[in-house]
Amino acid sequence: MALSYHLQVVNLLAALLLLISFAMLSQRRIVGLITLFAWQGAALAVSTSLVAWATGQHHLYYSAALTVLLKVIVMPWIFYRLVKELDVNRDVEPMINIPTTMLIGIVLVIFAFNLALPISALSGTVTRSTLGIAMATVLLAFLMMITRSKAIPQVIGFLAMENGLFFAATSATYGMPLVVELGVALDVLVGVFVLGIFFFQIRETFDSLDLKHMEKLKEK
Amino acid sequence: MEIYWVLGIPIAGGVFLALWGSRRNAPEINALVSMLTFLAAAMLTQRIIEQGPMMVGNGWFFIDSFNVFLVTLTAFVAFTTSLFSRPYMRIEKEHGRLNDKRLRLYHSSYQVFIAAMLLALTTNNMGILWVSMEAATLATVLLVSLYRTPASLEAAWKYFILCGVGIAQALFGTILLYFAAEKVLGSGGTALLWTQLNGVKAQLEPTVLQLAFVFLLVGYGTKVGLAPLHNWLPDAHAEGPTPVSAVLSGLLLNVALYAVMRCKVLVDGALHTDMAGNLMMGFGLLSVVVAAFLIKRQTDVKRMFAYSSIEHMGLITFTFGMGGAVASFAGLLHMTMHSLTKSAIFFAVGHATQKAGTQVMDGIRGLIKTNPTVGWGLMLGTVAILGVPPFGVFASEFLIITTAMHEHPWATPFLLTALGVAFAAIFGRVQPMVFGETELPRLPHMPALAPVFVHLGLVLMLGLFIPPYLAAWYRQAAQLLGG
Numbered sequence: 001m002a003l004s005y006h007l008q009v010v011n012l013l014a015a016l017l018l019l020i021s022f023a024m025l026s027q028r029r030i031v032g033l034i035t036l037f038a039w040q041g042a043a044l045a046v047s048t049s050l051v052a053w054a055t056g057q058h059h060l061y062y063s064a065a066l067t068v069l070l071k072v073i074v075m076p077w078i079f080y081r082l083v084k085e086l087d088v089n090r091d092v093e094p095m096i097n098i099p100t101t102m103l104i105g106i107v108l109v110i111f112a113f114n115l116a117l118p119i120s121a122l123s124g125t126v127t128r129s130t131l132g133i134a135m136a137t138v139l140l141a142f143l144m145m146i147t148r149s150k151a152i153p154q155v156i157g158f159l160a161m162e163n164g165l166f167f168a169a170t171s172a173t174y175g176m177p178l179v180v181e182l183g184v185a186l187d188v189l190v191g192v193f194v195l196g197i198f199f200f201q202i203r204e205t206f207d208s209l210d211l212k213h214m215e216k217l218k219e220k
Numbered sequence: 221m222e223i224y225w226v227l228g229i230p231i232a233g234g235v236f237l238a239l240w241g242s243r244r245n246a247p248e249i250n251a252l253v254s255m256l257t258f259l260a261a262a263m264l265t266q267r268i269i270e271q272g273p274m275m276v277g278n279g280w281f282f283i284d285s286f287n288v289f290l291v292t293l294t295a296f297v298a299f300t301t302s303l304f305s306r307p308y309m310r311i312e313k314e315h316g317r318l319n320d321k322r323l324r325l326y327h328s329s330y331q332v333f334i335a336a337m338l339l340a341l342t343t344n345n346m347g348i349l350w351v352s353m354e355a356a357t358l359a360t361v362l363l364v365s366l367y368r369t370p371a372s373l374e375a376a377w378k379y380f381i382l383c384g385v386g387i388a389q390a391l392f393g394t395i396l397l398y399f400a401a402e403k404v405l406g407s408g409g410t411a412l413l414w415t416q417l418n419g420v421k422a423q424l425e426p427t428v429l430q431l432a433f434v435f436l437l438v439g440y441g442t443k444v445g446l447a448p449l450h451n452w453l454p455d456a457h458a459e460g461p462t463p464v465s466a467v468l469s470g471l472l473l474n475v476a477l478y479a480v481m482r483c484k485v486l487v488d489g490a491l492h493t494d495m496a497g498n499l500m501m502g503f504g505l506l507s508v509v510v511a512a513f514l515i516k517r518q519t520d521v522k523r524m525f526a527y528s529s530i531e532h533m534g535l536i537t538f539t540f541g542m543g544g545a546v547a548s549f550a551g552l553l554h555m556t557m558h559s560l561t562k563s564a565i566f567f568a569v570g571h572a573t574q575k576a577g578t579q580v581m582d583g584i585r586g587l588i589k590t591n592p593t594v595g596w597g598l599m600l601g602t603v604a605i606l607g608v609p610p611f612g613v614f615a616s617e618f619l620i621i622t623t624a625m626h627e628h629p630w631a632t633p634f635l636l637t638a639l640g641v642a643f644a645a646i647f648g649r650v651q652p653m654v655f656g657e658t659e660l661p662r663l664p665h666m667p668a669l670a671p672v673f674v675h676l677g678l679v680l681m682l683g684l685f686i687p688p689y690l691a692a693w694y695r696q697a698a699q700l701l702g703g
Contacts, residue, residue, distance in 0.1 A: 158381070180347030180350075180351065190358050202377070205368060216374060217455045
């Protein structure tokens with residue numbers, strides 16, 4: 001019975017993950033968004049290590065540790081620093097108003113569950129029921145990227161999408177081989193560094209991180 | 221053993237140039253490192269020709285005729301581009317568009333980019349393939365924004381976000397692939413090895429692979445520049461420095477298509493239907509048509525040739541989608557031709573725009589008078605890419621069209637119309653640029669155009685005569701693609 005007890009907690013955390021995704025969609029301030037992103041990482045890490053414990057897949061401990069290190073500590077810290085140095089913590093004005101975004105989000109969740117159905121039916125893992133939530137997280141993050149016009153929220157959306165993919169990998173297959181996860185984590189970390197540099201360049205040139213200034217390159 | 225040299229040299233070069241790249245002779249070091257990489261790649265090819273496909277390093281690397289051909293091509297074009305970039309970037313610096321610090325970033329990222337592509341080509345692990353594709357994007361984001369102009373920053377941002385989202389789809393596809401593989405091969409490091417997957421592809425779960433391929437095609441297809449996911453490509457090509465445009469267009473697109481092809485081989489084995497091929501044909505044909513009609517509307521010369529790259533990559537994707545020995549052969553040949561010709565064109569265009577001080581085509585006139593070498597280089601390159609005989613592009617396009625007529629006659633009108641429109645548009649634009657009237661004086665410095673004529677010479681040679689060992693090599697590679 002111990003197993004099912006853990007799984008209850010994993011399911012709870014999965015629900016929490018989904019809830020955080022919706023909270024991110026409705027969050028107006030960048031600092032709030034970063035905090036939510038850190039919480040999402042924490043929920044992901046806890047659920048990953050619970051799965052590792054329940055199933056005896058030891059390599060999942062490493063990926064949980066990696067998640068804590070990168071997504072709960074390093075990246076939120078980098079983002080806080082960026083926000084402070086670039087002084088951009090004003091309200092984020094989404095391009096579609098928030099109630100509409102939430103409604104679209106609900107539709108996406110239903111769609112994600114339908115998409116996940118045939119895969120989870122084939123999956124042999126004990127956590128397969130959370131696959132739908134993982135896909136919903138990916139789609140909601142994608143929605144967030146579309147509806148935000150500022151650079152940092154877009155990147156957080158991108159990273160939240162990566163969180164969702166990680167969760168999908170854990171629930172469908174108990175995680176990818178360790179070397180691949182390490183590589184992915186390295187890429188994401190380098191990506192955040194590159195973006196940090198890049199933000200300063202954008203700010204230097206446009207005096208703002210609003211991407212509305214960056215709509216010149218279009219087909220005439 | 222050579223494989224470690226092929227990967228190690230550019231990585232070491234990247235680190236060295238990152239630390240000591242502000243030296244005066246950094247461009248020469250860059251060229252030297254690229255040359256050594258090319259020599260190592262040539263030695264690797266030699267060994268593969270002699271000994272056949274092989275696995276190195278406990279199955280981490282896998283080299284067969286398909287990827288060794290791309291390794292050589294990548295190393296070769298990277299080498300010639302580094303030769304071109306040496307004087308080109310020096311002049312850019314004199315014009316005040318760049319400084320030492322940015323040049324250091326440029327040289328270091330250039331080597332890292334080449335290393336990432338070579339790793340993507342040689343790795344046996346589908347997960348590492350994804351990782352190195354993403355690394356290649358990250359290495360070039362800051363290169364696209366090297367000039368720090370508003371337009372270049374916008375282009376780099378678009379490049380990062382669109383390719384990032386695209387590649388995230390590919391990651392999901394890879395997860396699904398692993399999910400299917402794990403059932404047959406058991407969990408752990410070996411379940412993502414391509415050679416292992418290829419051995420058991422008939423047992424993989426078809427529904428999962430079907431879904432996986434859709435994600436992988438959309439994901440890597442974004443990088444190939446397939447319509448409607450191509451938006452980043454013209455911007456990144458037009459706003460980045462010209463050597464970067466040349467390697468993006470000539471190499472990165474190929475490597476992304478290589479990733480798609482590796483996946484297609486697996487999916488075909490599992491599905492026993494033409495689903496993967498049909499999807500690729502659809503995307504490919506759409507890209508050819510969309511790009512051809514957008515070429516007509518361009519005013520920026522680098523943008524125009526970027527759209528031409530989309531058109532050609534679409535054509536290659538379509539060809540690989542058709543499948544079969546002749547089509548795969550034609551696709552591989554066209555890949556080679558496009559890489560060589562398009563990078564040669566970008567070299568010539570680079571000098572032309574540098575001289576005219578603008579990338580707007582109306583501002584570039586009479587190259588034949590101001591600088592005959594650049595003028596002829598651009599004209600011959602354009603003629604070659606448009607598929608005029610006796611250049612090699614004609615041979616490959618001819619093969620593609622005849623195969624299409626034979627197997628998918630419905631597609632032929634679309635292909636012919638698109639190629640015709642592209643021909644008229646590009647030729648009509650380039651002709652006044654080369655032969656138009658101009659008051660400008662002759663160029664003071666000699667352009668470094670040896671790479672242009674070397675590339676075009678190769679394309680011409682392959683158009684007239686493909687050496688038998690090369691033809692055999694292509695045939696072998698085509699067979700691996702399910703010919």
